[in-house]
């Protein structure tokens with residue numbers, strides 16, 4: 330039986346995945362979640378990792394389905410206990426991937442998908458070098474802003490923070506295995522499917 334590491338040190342690599350880990354990253358509002366939901370509808374055998382966050386739920390978001398919504402002190406405790414595979418602060422809130430569920434699913438041979446921001450995706454690149462990392466790009470910055478605003482679920486302050494961060498995120502796109510422009514939704518979806526299954 331393989332022993333799973335319980336803590337990621339600076340030079341530690343997670344054990345080689347028996348299944349496959351897929352990371353979708355890219356700026357807020359580019360359409361990662363929408364693409365992910367479409368992929369999960371088509372391929373229910375994929376396992377989507379539900380993150381923990383200190384952000385407040387948006388209207389319609391369900392605890393345990395969209396996120397595990399927790400307090401800052403709960404989040405900090407989980408960090409101390411090494412319960413996250415990666416975590417980061419984004420636009421004033423904390424987000425993290427629960428370690429145990431992901432490793433268990435990978436061990437049982439599942440394809441596991443993470444939808445996370447840049448810093449977390451970088452951490453996964455180091456700890457899981459064999460993960461497939463896909464960076465989703467907007468067709469233009471103006472379109473990205475239109476999408477975040479069009480979603481209508483963030484305050485003006487949250488929108489500015491996310492757009493300010495987006496430039497830096499887009500500049501890092503080349504760090505990842507694949508860059509896909511989410512202009513035409515169906516085309517982007519097909520490119521992701523191809524990357525995962527072929």
Ligand SMILES: Nc1ncnc2c1ncn2[C@@H]1O[C@H](COP(=O)(O)OP(=O)(O)OP(=O)(O)O)[C@@H](O)[C@H]1O
Nearest residue numbers: 356357358359360361362363476480511512513514
């Ligand atoms: N190809 C597309 N063309 C036009 N609109 C799109 C496209 N893809 C997604 N959208 C829309 O863009 C908005 C933002 O999408 P979504 O919430 O999936 O982004 P996200 O990258 O997951 O954001 P976050 O990282 O903040 O969670 C949604 O209203 C979605 O319907």
Ligand SMILES: Nc1nc2c(ncn2[C@@H]2O[C@H](COP(=O)(O)O)[C@@H](O)[C@H]2O)c(=O)[nH]1
Nearest residue numbers: 357380416417419424425426444445446449
């Ligand atoms: N590093 C991580 N980033 C995560 C995780 N779960 C989600 N995210 C990313 O955070 C931003 C903001 O999300 P929102 O739901 O508040 O719009 C977005 O880029 C998500 O992909 C995580 O576990 N770790």
